[in-house]
Amino acid sequence: MRRGMFLATAAVAATGLLLAGCAGSDDDSGGGGGGTTSASTAKVGVILPDTKSSARWETADRKYLEQAFEDAGVDYDIQNAQGDKTQFQTIADQMITSGVNVLMIVNLDSGSGKAVLDKAKAQGIATIDYDRLTLGGGADFYVSFDNVEVGRLQGQGLEKCLTDAGKTTANIAFLNGSPTDNNATLFNQGAVEALQAKTDGGDYTVVADQAVPDWDNQQAGTIFEQMYTETGGKIDGVLAANDGLGNAAIAILKKNGVNGTVPVTGQDATDQGLQNILAGDQCMTVYKAVKKEADAAAALAVALATGGDTADLATGTVTDTETDQEVDSVLLKPEAIYFDNVKDVIADGYTTKENVCTEALADACASAGIS
Known part of the structure; x- marks a missing residue:
């Protein structure tokens, strides 16, 4: 878990490479990171958890994710479930129906988070656990801090x-x-x-x-x-x-x-x-330098949404204690x-x-x- 912390310079470099790669793509055959999709037709959905547990979700994460997606020229939809599991599911359904090819979530709990991830994966949509690992969820990537x-x-x-x-x-x-x-x-x-x-x-x-x-x-x-x-x-x-x-x-x-x-x-x-x-x-x-976390997650989302290379973006793995599976991860250093x-x-x-x-x-x- 501890090896190769994702430094700011690496995040910036990775994002830059992704954007350069995305800009030249005009093949619209992708979906869920499985093919190649231009940045102009890619779409990322993000579900934030609430405003009650911490102010950071709206004051920091939202603005940094929005900026990263706008810089990449990728369409996005960021919504907040406000601590409501039913609303979390409804938002996910709306995003899947709207055609997102990447879904990034901060789960409210692993059970409801897994249900959303399962539904997304069944539709060929790539998935990212942001900040919180969904136990048993099987997300493609996990981006967080060394908690x-x-x-x-x-x-x-x-x-x-x-x-x-x-x-x-x-x-x-x-x-x-x-x-x-x-x-x-x-x-x-x-x-x-x-x-x-x-x-x-x-x-x-x-x-x-x-x-x-x-x-x-x-x-x-x-x-x-x-x-x-x-x-x-x-x-x-x-x-x-x-x-x-x-x-x-x-x-x-x-x-x-x-x-x-x-x-x-x-x-x-x-x-x-x-x-x-x-x-x-x-x-x-x-x-926790949330901008670095948001930039790292956005770089992965853009790569998945456009069929770009994600091989160098994860810095290690974490073990899902429910399934014993290793999840490709980016873990940042707190201060x-x-x-x-x-x-x-x-x-x-x-x-x-x-x-x-x-x-x-x-x-x-x-x-x-x-x-």
């Missing part, structure tokens, strides 16, 4: 922040992602591995450990409040799987007047997450973000100073070197 490494960074981050706070022993709570999301399983795996020496040695005690259905932030707040009450407030650190869950925990910590004294992790480098870090309420987040490198996320163009640095955070932004 076990995401969890490791979170575990290492929590340990670092507890150490920086002078806490050599700690009660920690896990606020995990949706149990139906394979990524959440991988995040938890990495975090547990990173903290294992501390937990096995008795320095850290896991006093609460619970998944949040559908990554629902409102439910996360309720769950964490129950954790806090049941432990008598004796929680020293929170391993929250993403910024939304982290913010839900922070709200409860604020309610009890202890925000800023209990390190909280996150993921996705959302504006809210970065603001929480700058305010001192969140320990760290994990930045840990703390107070002193929040500026790197802004410098990378993922968000802007204007979005993050409110008037209340002006001094903190200056201290963090955000200009």
